[in-house]
Amino acid sequence: MARVIVVTSGKGGVGKTTTSASISSGLALRGFKTAVIDFDVGLRNLDLIMGCERRVVYDLINVVNGEANLNQALIKDKHCENLFVLPASQTRDKDALTEEGVEKVLKDLVHMGFEYIVCDSPAGIERGAVMALTFADDAFIVTNPEVSSVRDSDRILGILQSKSRRAIEGRDPVKEHLLVSRYSPKRVEDGEMLSYKDVQELLRIPLIGVIPESDDVLQASNQGTPAIHLKDSDVATAYQDVVARYLDEERPLRFVAYEKPGLLKRLFGGK
Amino acid sequence: MSLLSYFFGSKQKTASVAKERLSLIIAHERSTNRAPDFLPALQRELIEVISKYVNVGVDDIKVQLEKQDNCEILEVNITLPEQPK
Numbered sequence: 001m002a003r004v005i006v007v008t009s010g011k012g013g014v015g016k017t018t019t020s021a022s023i024s025s026g027l028a029l030r031g032f033k034t035a036v037i038d039f040d041v042g043l044r045n046l047d048l049i050m051g052c053e054r055r056v057v058y059d060l061i062n063v064v065n066g067e068a069n070l071n072q073a074l075i076k077d078k079h080c081e082n083l084f085v086l087p088a089s090q091t092r093d094k095d096a097l098t099e100e101g102v103e104k105v106l107k108d109l110v111h112m113g114f115e116y117i118v119c120d121s122p123a124g125i126e127r128g129a130v131m132a133l134t135f136a137d138d139a140f141i142v143t144n145p146e147v148s149s150v151r152d153s154d155r156i157l158g159i160l161q162s163k164s165r166r167a168i169e170g171r172d173p174v175k176e177h178l179l180v181s182r183y184s185p186k187r188v189e190d191g192e193m194l195s196y197k198d199v200q201e202l203l204r205i206p207l208i209g210v211i212p213e214s215d216d217v218l219q220a221s222n223q224g225t226p227a228i229h230l231k232d233s234d235v236a237t238a239y240q241d242v243v244a245r246y247l248d249e250e251r252p253l254r255f256v257a258y259e260k261p262g263l264l265k266r267l268f269g270g271k
Numbered sequence: 272m273s274l275l276s277y278f279f280g281s282k283q284k285t286a287s288v289a290k291e292r293l294s295l296i297i298a299h300e301r302s303t304n305r306a307p308d309f310l311p312a313l314q315r316e317l318i319e320v321i322s323k324y325v326n327v328g329v330d331d332i333k334v335q336l337e338k339q340d341n342c343e344i345l346e347v348n349i350t351l352p353e354q355p356k
Contacts, residue, residue, distance in 0.1 A: 191284025198290045
């Protein structure tokens with residue numbers, strides 16, 4: 001059975017696109033046929049993060065409007081065999097996204113044999129964000145340990161619980177997964193940052209992982225390589241763990257405890 | 272000053288301030304934003320029915336849904352006028 005995953009947060013800049021790129025790549029690396037769709041009509045960025053911006057010809061709105069078919073619009077990812085990107089339109093306005101149109105695109109993807117469909121939501125609670133979560137089976141709520149992000153995540157959870165198809169039709173609710181990103185164990189230890197336990201206690205949904213704050217994310221986006229592919233990077237390992245937990249494998253939480261740098265490290269430097 | 276606060280630990284850490292503020296605002300917003308859609312309609316229909324028998328206005332009926340842990344309480348408050356119709 002295919003699963004539709006929405007990556008959402010309410011607030012902008014918390015790591016939705018980074019997460020969409022990494023978990024869709026992670027699922028494809030595990031052998032699942034996966035599509036990742038950018039719902040940020042007018043402000044597309046997933047193509048840049050995935051490194052396929054120069055290969056965009058058709059987009060989601062073209063497919064919704066019947067100006068192109070899915071085979072023409074889907075871009076094969078350069079890093080993984082089973083991954084395809086469906087970019088957002090850069091020119092049209094958000095009203096071009098209709099519920100019927102989106103539903104048809106998702107159904108067609110399922111018919112084409114896609115097992116996971118990852119919907120990268122835009123920030124906010126407007127049409128694009130609602131469309132991205134309407135047909136979701138699972139939701140990744142990306143939250144930074146910071147007041148405005150936590151509040152906005154709670155808001156988007158309310159929308160998920162009232163406007164998703166699953167909620168409207170009274171089926172099993174959308175499965176919610178909390179992903180705490182840009183986490184700094186040192187600042188948490190110093191009492192300057194909410195801990196992941198605080199965030200979880202406030203939002204009351206199950207935790208699927210913690211992504212540490214890291215310079216590597218910028219390095220990855222500079223090159224158009226999803227962060228999960230980086231070598232020797234905590235962020236890449238953390239995302240691999242998230243994908244494993246999503247697939248029901250047990251993984252202990254990593255990168256949440258602060259380790260004081262040892263004497264050698266302090267003398268000779270290093271990360 | 273910093274030495275004093277170091278010894279007496281007088282200053283609250285900002286993370287716990289954040290948590291306190293968030294738990295208050297989130298609880299408040301959950302009770303207002305997540306009220307079910309039927310409440311306004313329920314209120315309107317109640318007014319229609321009750322005003323058949325007693326003279327009540329829109330403001331005389333208050334419908335509220337409260338959540339306490341796992342229990343939801345639907346509270347309907349009707350203020351009756353002094354003299355029946």
